[in-house]
Amino acid sequence: MDENVAANTVVGTVSVSDLNTTDSLTFSLLNDADGRYSIDSASGEISVLDPTQFDFESASSHILQVQVSDGTLTDVQDYTVSVNDVNEAPTASDQTLDLDGNTSYTFVSEDFGFSDPEDDALHSVTLK
Numbered sequence: 001m002d003e004n005v006a007a008n009t010v011v012g013t014v015s016v017s018d019l020n021t022t023d024s025l026t027f028s029l030l031n032d033a034d035g036r037y038s039i040d041s042a043s044g045e046i047s048v049l050d051p052t053q054f055d056f057e058s059a060s061s062h063i064l065q066v067q068v069s070d071g072t073l074t075d076v077q078d079y080t081v082s083v084n085d086v087n088e089a090p091t092a093s094d095q096t097l098d099l100d101g102n103t104s105y106t107f108v109s110e111d112f113g114f115s116d117p118e119d120d121a122l123h124s125v126t127l128k
Contacts, residue, residue, distance in 0.1 A: 002084045003056040005048050011037065011081060014044035016068050023070035030076060031065035037081075039066065056085040057117055090116040 001011060016025055027044040029037060038049040046064065048054060064079045093113035099105050 001054075001081055002086050003054050004086055004088070005051055005054050007048055007051050009048045009051075011046040011048065014039070014046065014066050014068065014077075014079075016044065016075075018070055020070065023072075026069045026071070028067045028069075029064060030067050031063060031078075033062035033064055033081070036062055037064055044068070054083065055117075056083045059083065060085075088117040090114050 001009075014027060018025060025044075027039050027041050029039045029046075032038065032049070034053065035050050036048065036053045037046055039046050044066075046066075053059075060083050062081045062083070064081060065076060066079060067074055067076045091114070095111060095113045097105075097111060
């Protein structure tokens with residue numbers, strides 16, 4: 001799954017087989033990776049609950065613990081969701097430089113308040 005996904009993005013659906021086909025199955029998350037995920041109790045569909053926590057730089061994988069019950073018996077299974085790194089655009093903040101008009105000045109990247117979520121090196125700046 002790519003980082004920076006939208007809320008309610010479907011991660012997957014838990015697949016279960018029960019020998020008693022008349023049983024109604026109920027799904028729940030015993031571990032929702034600190035509120036990152038939710039599960040539909042009837043279908044077992046897992047989706048993103050809190051997209052603000054879906055950041056590769058913070059956690060490259062999450063462990064979910066799913067429980068399924070037929071009303072009498074239960075089973076629990078752990079699942080690992082891997083988070084893919086997405087190259088995010090660098091950002092810049094407004095900066096003001098006071099320069100003497102009669103001298104030369106060589107700009108450096110710090111003058112522009114640039115930051116990059118992946119800490120990639122800034123290769124060039126274009127002034128227009």
